[in-house]
Amino acid sequence: MNTSTLMGASSSSRGAVRDGRSLISTINTVPTSTMLTLGLTPSQAERIIRVRRVLPLVEDRRAPCLDARKLWERIGKPHRRFRDWAAAYIKPLLAAGELSAEISALTVPARGTPRTDYMLSRYVAAQLAMMANTREGADIRDYFLDMEDLAQRLAVHLGVRVTAIVETDREVTHMMRRRAGDDAKAGRIPKAAVRPKATEREKRLKDTVCFVLTGHRAGWWRETFGRGVRDVLDTADAALYAKCYESALAAIGSGLVNNQDVLVRFLTPTYGGKVAPGKYQTRTPAH
Numbered sequence: 001m002n003t004s005t006l007m008g009a010s011s012s013s014r015g016a017v018r019d020g021r022s023l024i025s026t027i028n029t030v031p032t033s034t035m036l037t038l039g040l041t042p043s044q045a046e047r048i049i050r051v052r053r054v055l056p057l058v059e060d061r062r063a064p065c066l067d068a069r070k071l072w073e074r075i076g077k078p079h080r081r082f083r084d085w086a087a088a089y090i091k092p093l094l095a096a097g098e099l100s101a102e103i104s105a106l107t108v109p110a111r112g113t114p115r116t117d118y119m120l121s122r123y124v125a126a127q128l129a130m131m132a133n134t135r136e137g138a139d140i141r142d143y144f145l146d147m148e149d150l151a152q153r154l155a156v157h158l159g160v161r162v163t164a165i166v167e168t169d170r171e172v173t174h175m176m177r178r179r180a181g182d183d184a185k186a187g188r189i190p191k192a193a194v195r196p197k198a199t200e201r202e203k204r205l206k207d208t209v210c211f212v213l214t215g216h217r218a219g220w221w222r223e224t225f226g227r228g229v230r231d232v233l234d235t236a237d238a239a240l241y242a243k244c245y246e247s248a249l250a251a252i253g254s255g256l257v258n259n260q261d262v263l264v265r266f267l268t269p270t271y272g273g274k275v276a277p278g279k280y281q282t283r284t285p286a287h
Helices: 032-037 044-052 068-074 083-096 121-132 135-185 190-213 218-225 235-253 262-272
Strands: 103-108 115-120
Touching: 044 135, 068 121, 068 135, 083 103, 083 115, 083 121, 083 135, 083 190, 103 135, 115 121, 121 135, 135 190, 135 235, 190 218, 190 235, 190 262, 235 262
Parallel strands: none
Antiparallel strands: 103 115
16 A cells, blocks of 8 residues: 555645535536435436426526426326416416416417417416326325425435535645645755645545445445545445544544554544445446
8 A cells, every 4th residue: 555644744734625515506507317316216316417407496486497398298288289278277277366466478479370378387377287187297296295305304414524624625635735835945846846735645645535434445436436526425434434524634633643554543443444336336326
């Protein structure tokens, strides 16, 4: 194993700002691979990806922002013609007045008689979708249940990944920059090498954590899954990663270890082999 140093002296160099964007997915952007990691089935993931293009979650669910014609197409074109469906469902809502603020009528130039399109709030769109007596309407109803399931699982997952892992990322980056700066002041490395050396040490630390937990290097995870290890792990294993990563940082920061071999020996009794890569290899591949 490479016994390159993982630390140096201390300095006042500031660490890079980390905001966790590489770890964060919202319910509207979470990819299929993450949904499978969180335990949703391939069919649930496919339905969410397909339907949320038409019915995404929006900040203001009462503001008209969704195209009624696209919704009508997505729910199986009930009444066969859009204008007939709109006459049966949208116009009565406008006439009643209660939801009129959530529906915006648009006159669109066309050959002959101009056509009328509508923008709907997400609330109205959801109500109309769930009323559709079509196979696609049933699909929409399942979609809302899927999204509730996804939201609950994602909230727990992000709590681990963003709160714990990103905070440790910030601390590691700060420490490695600070110590590389000290090395430069002492003449051990050129000043221009401070940032590259700090980055190299940070990557080496993460690679060591990955190796201890999984028995594989970080590069193996990227080659095998097309993503870094932290983007593959489920919530329970991500929590283990966060704890191992924090322990590695504490060990280096306290001066207990200063190279990879010693760090591996320090971490292995508690975290060695705690994550089984095989369970991820048997899952449906991400697409």
